[in-house]
Amino acid sequence: MLAQQLGIPRRKGTKSFLLILLIDALGTGLFAPFSLLYFHVIAALPLTEVGVALSIATVFTFPVIPLTGTLVDRFGARRLVIGAQLLQGVGFLGYLLVRDMPLLIIMAILVNVGQRIFWSAYFSLVSELSEGGERDRWFGLLGAAQITGIGIGNALTGVLIGTLGTPGYYSVVAIDALSFFVAALMLYFLVPVERREDSTEHKNAQQGSYRMVLRDRPFLGLIVTNAAFALCFCLIGLGLPVYATDALHIPIWVVGVALGLNTALIAFLQTFLIRHLRAMRRTRILILAGLILALWSLLYILALPMPQTIIIPYIIIATCTQAFGEALHAPTSNALATEASPLALRGRYLAVFQFSWALALFVAPTMFTVSFSLNPALPWAIGTVLALLASLGTFLLEPHLPREAIHISTVAPQPEEQRQAG
Template sequence: MSKWKDHFGFPETRGKYGFLLVLIVDAFGAGLFLPLSVLYFQVTANLPLPAIGLTLTIATVCTLPLSLITGNLVDRFGARHITAISQIIQAFGFLGYLFVHTLSSLFGTAFLVTMGSRVFFAASASLIVDIASPHERDRWFGLVGAIRNIGLGIGGFLAGFVMATNNPDMYHLLIGCSALCYLVAGCLLLRLPEPEQRHHMQVAKEPVGTIWQNHLFLVFLLCNVTFPLCALMLTIALPVYVTEAVHAPGWIPGSALMLNSLLIIGGQTLVVRILEPYRRTRSIGAAALTWGVSCSFFAIALLISRTILIPYLFLAVAIHTLASLLYGPAVSALIADLAPASQRGRYLATYEFVWGIASALAPALFSLLYVVTPTLPWILLVILISASGISMLWLERRLPARAVRANKPSNNS
């Protein structure tokens, strides 16, 4: 491996450029659409905003069980095929968006897109494991996270120009480009050879329900529910809380979220490299502590002087982002090493199901607590994340050594 790659925490990518291209094209396609996910239907189909939000939410909730189903399919047919199929499903869904004029057609196409997205995230984690060498899984998860944020950033930048025109034809063009990205990524992935790790993996198949007998893993999942809630709260709660409760300038949320993306792009792989000698459970525990600090910062933002409020909020966002950098690659790699090889797809997909539950709960949880008092969502998160962090340290001694450490045991921790 090149010295510069190792220094900045990049994995060895030789012979895997085709898979990298697939991930980049997919991330760009997602970035084109996400900023327009609600506004598109309001501009092009003239549908009422509350009805759009409710329809998209119902479609999302209906697809939650697909994560669990996907895990079984991945273990049986391989992550490459299932990931490619998910991208093609999303491509057809986005093409359907070009013809949406009613709520019923919106639900049908949104269900297709959300189904593809749900299957993608449940399968792509296993694909990353198949691509990566066993000792580089953390680095690959970190690199993929950075790539996704680059795609979202570029796509969001282009989407901003389209939103400025308010021209339905431009909206249609952007959605068409997004569909093309998914179609290209899926077809390219189908043409690529089976990843090296998958090709050499010979394992005995185990019964589907075995995962539910692993009580240690179920406790681990329960302890991890709070982490995605914290991660999601930045995009869900920050815009409303900062502008309405804290009375900060309206440009702060967008700039803060841009800072979040830039920090992930520039720092994710480097953070993974720094953490490699340490236990993954310690990284997750550090993420819990860091999220607790950032949520506390947001909770007391109402008391901060106006003269330092803006830098204070950016500091809170930076701390919040650091927690995501500590948490994401470590937990995915830990689950991949915790799972038996024959059930790795099921284990990773079940964790994705937890993320799906959190994404469904987060908006409602924030709304209900916010109306009681604006700081209550942050206070509750501090309590929950503290309990999760302590639980993770309790689990550390009970988890297999192969899952706890990214590399061979060292004396650094």
């Protein structure tokens, strides 16, 4: 009963998959906030060189996205996710040896390629583990697990480095690598996935190509609108620390509190909101998310003239407002993209969908730094426009998307025993 209320599908292996994702996210949370600092402190590399090396490594991930989609359609997502986790584990072990730029670039390429393969195959694996009517709550629960794992990882890293000093950095990287190896082994042994496809679908997957995806104009529109959403989400983690300290002149600890509360809210709200909004169309939920994000960006702009006596609680409340938009968007957009893609080509479709995030991650740093240098309010004005355009684009796309993708299925999924018997 509890599993059903949380949104865990009845299919075998889903509870184990939830734990696996938590462990995987723990590894991500351990290293991500301290990546620049690790190479600067341990490898004694200048921050500018580290930034260049990581950017070079990111470029190598773009060709991986379409290749992963093709491999998912041919061989299934589970194998690709396992391979991605092993690749990341090897890369993080290599980080322990990094003392110069060439080795940093090589190991960063391994890690970033592994991450891109993971995210390009992950959503296909989630769809293989669930039925259509389960996916919104399932995506929400998995998102909450990821955020929880990242939060635990962040806290654990702070404790290890603060307590152990330099050995703490090595401990973080070693535990990070171990987490990916453990997650890969658990996925291999505990989550058996049988791809649900008939011979016709398998033949279509063999014969299909990305030309079919590129001819699907409504789905391409979905990618464009999601890129606008993704840019808004990139702004908060990238821009808030700089905006708060340089423009609003508030202590950095406020940023930590605000982002911590934001993360906790997203983890809680993803399952709560989706459970109570099942009667709404997925597209309307995304439109609502865009309007909330536009409000959040406007609240950040209005922080500039705020008196210092109220600016700290104001920025915390404004940051928490963003959590509602992200909690609505994350599970809904993933479920919508999954249901809007044909089963036989779902790997390719969902891999291409990941270009929206890859593009946002590539554009966001330059967009923020350039616009912020012109005017501190400009990044948030751009965020407001992007959020409104994303909502408008979703509204215009709605009549052209498959009906089963727009509406959340209200048919209760069959128990595993009944499906196997059938």
